Amino acid sequence: DFYVLLAYLLCLLSALLCVVYGLINWNRGE
Amino acid sequence: MLAQSVGLVEIIVVVIYMMVIGYLGWLGYRRTRTATDYLVAGRKVHPFVMALSYGATFISTSAIVGFGGVAGMFGMSLLWLTFLNIFVGIFIAFVFLGGPTRKMGHHLDAHTFPELLGRRYQSKFVQIFSGLVIFLFMPLYAAAVLIGGCAFIASQFGIDYNTALLVFSVLIAAYVIVGGLKGVMYTDALQGSIMFVGMIVLLVFTYVIVGGVVEGHSQMVELGKDPNIFGGIGFQGWASMPKFGWGAVEAAKGPNPDAYNLWWIVISTITLGVGIGVLAQPQLAVRFMTVKSRRELNRAMLVGGVFILIMTGVAFTVGSLSNVYFLTKEKVEGKLVSVTGVGAEKSEWDWVIAKKERGLNLKPEDGSKKNPFIGPDVKAVPCQMLHLDTSSDGNADTHLIFKGYGGAAAITPKAEIEGLAKGGDPKTFIGREVVVHPRATAYMRAIVKNADGTYECKTSRIIPYYIRSAMPKWFGLLFLLTLLAAAMSTLSSQFHAVGTSIGRDVYEQVTGRHGRSIGVTRIGILVGIVLAVIISYLNPGGGYIIARATAIFFGLCASAFLPAFIGGLFFKRTTRTGAIASMIVGFSVTAFWLVFVKTSEASALGLVQKFTGGKSSILADSPNWPVVDPILIALPLSILTVIIVSLMTKPSSKEHLADCFHK
Structure with missing residues (x-):
């Protein structure tokens, strides 16, 4: 059960990571 | 019969949707002036359009209905695939692969994934081999999506499957052939938005139906403790991972060689096969070459991660929770x-x-x-x-x-x-x-009557049955649009990739006739569509190989392309010979494993029975091996090959490498 909960949390965290990374680097790279 | 529930309103909405798609395809045509426009959308696509296009191409009806149904059978352990889809398919892909792919694609003036590999390694063989793999195997993957989409349309509108196939493929062909990648990406963005809304509504209503988040999941845990048809292969409930282990287990009736099979199916085939395979998908890698700078990739991530979370996360959660509905509420x-x-x-x-x-x-x-x-x-x-x-x-x-x-x-x-x-x-x-x-689990509820009079539990019917039975009637229309959008956005990119591979990567390289990329690609797209339609026409029921085509294609791309792709992007020491050897090893080992070892594909192809006197796998007597996915064997071998052969051979010239890795 723990491993399924872990997958659930990792899904949410990785989506959050994408959002945060996108915001932090919003103007970088041009 | 659902066909009778489709009324005038539904037909009008679908016609309006098709007209808007047609308009966006025409807009793509108006804005296409050069081969760069046609092949990589002019390299100036808006980051959100790129992200939605990437996501909508990635997620097809296979992900929503196919894998959603698998979650109905096996439960939430599929969320590991959602995690890999987001972390590998979006974060790793955009942060680590996207930038170098975009940059090298520009420097080498590459317009397709095989062309990028071919120019990096200065090898016609690499480009033609990659193009041929795409041309020969992607129509199979496209047929899987096409059959799913057409079967759904046929059942919804009560029309003939072949009519649905003709109308659907002609419509997609029109805007892909005319509008090029710009037409594809504009329509993808609209389709991705529809999919996003459809899945959000599905999740909210499902939690309302099962009595809330805590109540729904608590019931799912409790109900999962009852004896289940998949208990013999390691099922432990929809909220638990399957039993992990290797080998046979002593049971009342003697040793059970399948006791851990479910874990290996969920993790090796579903999670790793699709989760890692996404990195080397030609139709997705080319998306990185459609934006003008690294900044656009950073901005695209804002949409990409959330989009994939909502798509596969909702499909797998709703698939699992459908058991609560079918067992207690229906x-x-x-x-x-x-x-x-x-x-x-x-x-x-x-x-x-x-x-x-x-x-x-x-x-x-x-x-x-x-x-x-x-x-x-x-x-x-x-x-x-x-x-x-x-x-x-x-x-x-x-x-x-x-x-x-x-x-x-x-x-x-x-x-x-x-x-x-x-x-x-x-x-x-x-x-x-x-x-x-009915008091049935989702799998035992999804019973269809076959043409020969037999009854069968069908995974692919779990989500449609759930929508029909549990959701309000108006949602049927939104879900119809969601599935149409999911199928069309994936198909359009598949056809575009097949067209560019046969046109630019094979025909132009073999004949040496360059400079007619748009015309040749258009003919290539037409050939790809005709191939996919023929496969779909001959297999209206899908058949096992078609059903597995998504996982097969993702696994094949990972083993054949990924080591050469990553080696080419990051390591100057990766050589042409190393890349060629790893592509051949990855492709050959995957093919061998599918034909002779992995029971589900090997028994469907039928060759292994002739060599083993009727067995379904050459390792049929060994526990677990027959369900292990080829990616676990072929990808490590392919990686080893590229490293060892590259170390033994001479790298490209310094001038060429300076051009590839130009800062």
């Missing part, structure tokens, strides 16, 4: 047409097919049937069935298991008819309007 109202499978003799029982595999019901020693009452290629559950007419057209359209017989009684549904006492005879209700509580 009521089926209709006229009881007949009760079948009644009797004391096995020959009188109904046998509902639960698994299909060539030779599954045959004894290896003499080829006779293990169970004489069912076909040679199936495993079935003995039961008594109720057949209801729920649409008042006189035909039985809903088939439910009333009770199971023998050892199957514990794992089969025990349907209840309102007004019938426990142990009562359901035949007394024939011809009357009844209310039935």
Whole structure:
């Protein structure tokens, strides 16, 4: 059960990571 | 029959949707002036359009209906695939691969994934081989999506499957051939938005239906403790991982070699096969070459991660939770047409097919049937069935298991008819309007009647049955648009990738005639579409290989392309010979494993039986190996090959490498 909960949390965290990374680097790279 | 629920409003909405898609395709055509426009959308696409296009291309009907149905069978352990889809498919892909792919694509003036590899390694062979792999295998993957989309349209609108196939493929062909990648990406953005809204609504309504988040998941945990048809392969409930281990396990009837199979299916085939394979998908990698700078990739991530979370996360969660609905909430109202499978003799029982595999019901020693009452290629559950007419057209359209017989009684549904006492005879209700509580798991509820009169549990029907039974009627229309969008956005990119591979990567490289990329690609797209349509026309029911085509194609791309792709992007020391060797090893090992070792594909292809005297795998006597996905074997071998061969051979010239890795 723990491993399924872990997958659930990792899904949410990785989506959050994408959002945060996108915001932090919003103007970088041009 | 659902066909009758599609009225004028639904038809008008779908026609408007198709017209908007047509307009966006035309807009793409108007803005296409050069080969760069046609092949990589002019390299100036808006980051949000790029992210939605990437996501909508990635997520097809296979992900929503196919894998959503698999979650209905096996539960939330599929969320590991969602995690890999987001972390590998978006974060790793955009942060680490996207930038170098975009940059090298520009420097080498590459317009397709095979062209990028070919120019990096200065090898015609690499480009042509990659182009051929895409051209030969992607139509199979496209056919899987096309069959799913057309079967759904045919059942929704009550039209002929072949008519749906013709209309659907002509419409997609029109805007892909005319509008190029700009047309594809504009339509993808709209389709991705529709998919996003559809899945959000599906999640919210599902939690309302099952009584809230905590209540729904608590019930799912409790219900998962009951005996289940998949218990023998390691199922431990929809909220738990399957049993992990390797080898046979002692059971009451002797050693059980399949006790850990489910873990290996969920992790090796579903999670790793698709989760890692995404990195080397040609139609996705080319998206990185459509933006003008690294900044656009950073901004695209804002949409990409959330989009994939909502798509696959919702499909897998709803698939799992559908068990709570089917087991505890569902009521089926209709006229009881007949009760079948009644009797004391096995020959009188109904046998509902639960698994299909060539030779599954045959004894290896003499080829006779293990169970004489069912076909040679199936495993079935003995039961008594109720057949209801729920649409008042006189035909039985809903088939439910009333009770199971023998050892199957514990794992089969025990349907209840309102007004019938426990142990009562359901035949007394024939011809009357009844209310039935199916009390079935999602898998045992998704029963279809095949053309040959047999009944079968179909994973692919779990999500459509759930939508039809549980969701409000208006959602059927939104879900129809969601599935149309999911199928069209994936198909358009598949056709575009097939067209560019046969046109630019194979034809131009083989003949040496350059400079007519748009015309040649258009012909290539047409050839790709015709191929996919022929496969779909010949296999209207899908067939096992078609059903597995998504995982097969993702795994094949990972093993054949990924080491050469990553080696080419990050390591100057990776050589042409190393790349060629790894592509051949990855492709060959995957092909060998699918044809001779992995039971599900090998038995469907049928070659292994000829070599082994009827066995479904050359490792049929070894536990677990026959369900291990080729990616676990082929990808490590392919990586080893690229490293060892590159170290033994000479790298490209310094001038060429300076051009590739130009800062």
